[in-house]
Amino acid sequence: MEYLVESFDHDLSNRIVRSGTTRSYGFDQTIFSEGDKATFLPIVLSGTVKMVKFPEPGKEVILGLFQAGQAFAVPPAMDGKRFPATAITTEESEVLFVPRDSFLELMETSAEFSAVITSRMCGILRHQVETIQILATPSAEQRIATALLRLAKERRGEFPIEIAYRRKDIADMTGLSLETTIRAVRRLAKKDCLTIASGRIILESTTPLKKLVG
Amino acid sequence: MEYLVESFDHDLSNRIVRSGTTRSYGFDQTIFSEGDKATFLPIVLSGTVKMVKFPEPGKEVILGLFQAGQAFAVPPAMDGKRFPATAITTEESEVLFVPRDSFLELMETSAEFSAVITSRMCGILRHQVETIQILATPSAEQRIATALLRLAKERRGEFPIEIAYRRKDIADMTGLSLETTIRAVRRLAKKDCLTIASGRIILESTTPLKKLVG
DNA sequence: CTCCTAAGATGATCCAGATCATATGTCAGC
DNA sequence: GCTGACATATGATCTGGATCATCTTAGGAG
Numbered sequence: 001m002e003y004l005v006e007s008f009d010h011d012l013s014n015r016i017v018r019s020g021t022t023r024s025y026g027f028d029q030t031i032f033s034e035g036d037k038a039t040f041l042p043i044v045l046s047g048t049v050k051m052v053k054f055p056e057p058g059k060e061v062i063l064g065l066f067q068a069g070q071a072f073a074v075p076p077a078m079d080g081k082r083f084p085a086t087a088i089t090t091e092e093s094e095v096l097f098v099p100r101d102s103f104l105e106l107m108e109t110s111a112e113f114s115a116v117i118t119s120r121m122c123g124i125l126r127h128q129v130e131t132i133q134i135l136a137t138p139s140a141e142q143r144i145a146t147a148l149l150r151l152a153k154e155r156r157g158e159f160p161i162e163i164a165y166r167r168k169d170i171a172d173m174t175g176l177s178l179e180t181t182i183r184a185v186r187r188l189a190k191k192d193c194l195t196i197a198s199g200r201i202i203l204e205s206t207t208p209l210k211k212l213v214g
Numbered sequence: 215m216e217y218l219v220e221s222f223d224h225d226l227s228n229r230i231v232r233s234g235t236t237r238s239y240g241f242d243q244t245i246f247s248e249g250d251k252a253t254f255l256p257i258v259l260s261g262t263v264k265m266v267k268f269p270e271p272g273k274e275v276i277l278g279l280f281q282a283g284q285a286f287a288v289p290p291a292m293d294g295k296r297f298p299a300t301a302i303t304t305e306e307s308e309v310l311f312v313p314r315d316s317f318l319e320l321m322e323t324s325a326e327f328s329a330v331i332t333s334r335m336c337g338i339l340r341h342q343v344e345t346i347q348i349l350a351t352p353s354a355e356q357r358i359a360t361a362l363l364r365l366a367k368e369r370r371g372e373f374p375i376e377i378a379y380r381r382k383d384i385a386d387m388t389g390l391s392l393e394t395t396i397r398a399v400r401r402l403a404k405k406d407c408l409t410i411a412s413g414r415i416i417l418e419s420t421t422p423l424k425k426l427v428g
Numbered sequence: 429c430t431c432c433t434a435a436g437a438t439g440a441t442c443c444a445g446a447t448c449a450t451a452t453g454t455c456a457g458c
Numbered sequence: 459g460c461t462g463a464c465a466t467a468t469g470a471t472c473t474g475g476a477t478c479a480t481c482t483t484a485g486g487a488g
Binding site for chain 1: 343351
């Protein structure tokens with residue numbers, strides 16, 4: 001099996017894959033926990049991984065979702081300190097662990113690699129600022145609107161866009177309870193900001209949502 | 215007047231200062247706004263600057279505070295996209311603007327510069343994750359406890375530590391209203407987690423606060 | 429010392445979201 | 459088409475924080 005890391009060519013991808021070790025995970029398994037020493041750079045080879053915080057027992061906030069090919073937890077791997085959050089699989093997944101030494105060597109020897117990693121770090125930071133914006137917004141409807149707009153932007157497909165997440169996931173992205181999320185989504189549907197087809201959220205357009213968040 | 219950038223020696227500091235232009239600001243003035251193109255790397259030469267988001271009219275969230283010598287908004291300067299937040303002075307300040315070209319050249323030609331900037335980016339990301347943690351915590355007391363612990367950690371001085379911020383600032387760091395912040399701080403004082411001396415918050419120890427956040 | 433302004437304190441009221449309970453819908457597997 | 463498991467839906471109640479109003483305190487300027 002051959003994997004593609006980020007959008008690198010096969011040579012670089014193979015070089016990266018060979019420089020680390022791969023592990024397989026089932027659904028909802030912990031890859032590493034907040035507080036662990038970052039001795040490696042993790043890269044999703046297949047499946048999906050979420051980075052999460054637990055502000056209190058039972059409550060979960062999603063910091064980011066990572067698909068096949070994507071490196072995550074880049075900043076901790078960079079400075080070798082501790083992971084500020086926990087990484088958990090959201091489906092069967094394979095994760096590549098590149099030792100920190102090899103990672104730093106790659107950064108120095110490959111301009112392509114270093115450019116992509118740097119840009120990924122910037123992207124993560126942008127994402128975090130958006131998350132802060134969402135969590136600091138008081139209105140549930142506006143929080144969800146912002147979160148949905150972000151999801152729509154990230155997969156930049158053609159309309160109609162189907163949101164591939166459950167209400168519970170959206171709740172964890174916005175810091176709201178499941179029930180509040182369900183109710184707010186319904187209210188958004190009633191306001192014609194989105195449509196619901198057998199539970200799934202579908203965006204015909206982002207205009208009404210954008211109008212809502214101002 | 216000679217300025218020290220980060221903790222660089224005079225040669226590098228001077229090289230950096232000469233590569234850009236300096237502007238002076240009064241109190242509470244906007245340096246750049248969310249959405250502006252990042253064509254430069256801003257560095258605080260004197261005074262203090264805050265990065266803020268406005269989740270709704272009248273409400274403000276502080277993303278970060280930057281002192282003399284510190285570069286801020288590093289990720290936008292790096293990838294040249296738009297600033298995800300607004301920068302405002304919190305006192306009379308001077309800010310150096312290093313053009314993006316010079317910034318990128320510095321990154322390539324000075325390993326020292328590039329190392330410090332990279333580590334600063336990692337630090338900012340850690341800070342953001344902590345902010346997300348704070349905003350996602352439901353209890354006002356715990357939000358403030360976490361924020362105070364972070365402030366105490368950042369200035370890592372000897373006890374007793376005096377918190378150099380007003381209640382309004384702490385409110386903006388935690389996403390709470392001014393009144394709720396004042397009340398929660400009082401409750402923390404009543405629980406002997408901190409002391410209040412003529413309005414100022416003083417930490418004799420961080421132990422009780424740490425116990426509170428678990 | 430007095431005045432003035434900004435910050436801190438406190439009371440009263442209101443409401444959006446959390447929580448608990450229960451019902452309905454969806455779909456995969458038999 | 460039936461069943462079970464999970465997701466969505468919705469009602470009832472509770473509560474902590476927001477908001478508005480008022481008051482006190484601290485500390486600088488004159």
